Each structure stands twice: as structure tokens, then as C-alpha cells.
Amino acid sequence: MKTLLTAASAAALLAFQAPAYAEDLEFLLVNDSSADLVEFNVSPASSNSWEGNLMEGGYLAPSYEIDVLIADGATTCVYDIRGSFADGSEAEDYGLDLCDLGEYTFTD
Structure with missing residues (x-):
């Protein structure tokens, strides 16, 4: 039983650390500004251009939040x-x- 608990603890630790090393990244986007967020772009810091609009066809109203997946x-x-x-x-x-x-939170 002790071996099982140790293995489970190690697996839980790896699962907790996984988002920092995963290829897909998920984070919470919060709009604490006074206007609708109508366009949202995210690009790797090493890039010289912006990736596509992740809000295309939608918006994020003030005081709302949404999960964003960068895949x-x-x-x-x-x-x-x-x-x-x-x-x-x-x-x-x-x-x-x-x-x-x-x-990440947008504010005025």
C-alpha cells in the first residue's frame, strides 16, 4: 500500500506541473474594463506578428471572464x-x- 500511495503522489505532482510544459496552454481571460473586448490576439513573444483574433465572431463583456486555450x-x-x-x-x-x-485581466 505504501508503494501505491507514493506512486499516486508522484503522479499527482506530475499532473500538477504538466500545464507548464504542455504544448497546449489554458488560462483565464478577465475583462475588468468598461468596454466590450471585441478582438484578442496572443502570439509567442519570439514572434514579430500577431496571431489571429481569438474573439472572432464574439466579444467579452465587462465583468465577464472566459477560458482561453492556446493550441x-x-x-x-x-x-x-x-x-x-x-x-x-x-x-x-x-x-x-x-x-x-x-x-490575464484587462482593466481601464
Whole structure:
């Protein structure tokens, strides 16, 4: 029984650490701004261009949150983020370790 508990503990630890090393990255996106988020782009920090709009065909209203899955096959955790809002404003943030953060919040 002791061996089973040790193996289960090791498996649980590996499962807990897995998101930091996985190719797919999931994090929580929160809109604490006063306008609808209508465009959301995420690109690896090593890229010179923005990836496609992850909000295409939708929006994230103020005071709401959504899970975002980045399934780009990259093994990095460090991304740049850009958001465009219904009021015409934009916000950009660079070099974010999304594996450590677990969530990102847009504010005014």
C-alpha cells in the first residue's frame, strides 16, 4: 500500500506541473474594463506578428471572464497579448509567462 500511495503522489505532482510544459496552454481571460473586448490576439513573444483574433465572431463583456486555450503547438509559456475594445481603445502587454500567471485581466 505504501508503494501505491507514493506512486499516486508522484503522479499527482506530475499532473500538477504538466500545464507548464504542455504544448497546449489554458488560462483565464478577465475583462475588468468598461468596454466590450471585441478582438484578442496572443502570439509567442519570439514572434514579430500577431496571431489571429481569438474573439472572432464574439466579444467579452465587462465583468465577464472566459477560458482561453492556446493550441499552437509551441512549447513556450511566454506570450504577447493585445486586446481591442468596442470603444476603439487597445491594450498590449509583452513577455507574459502565462503558465505562471494562469490568468490575464484587462482593466481601464
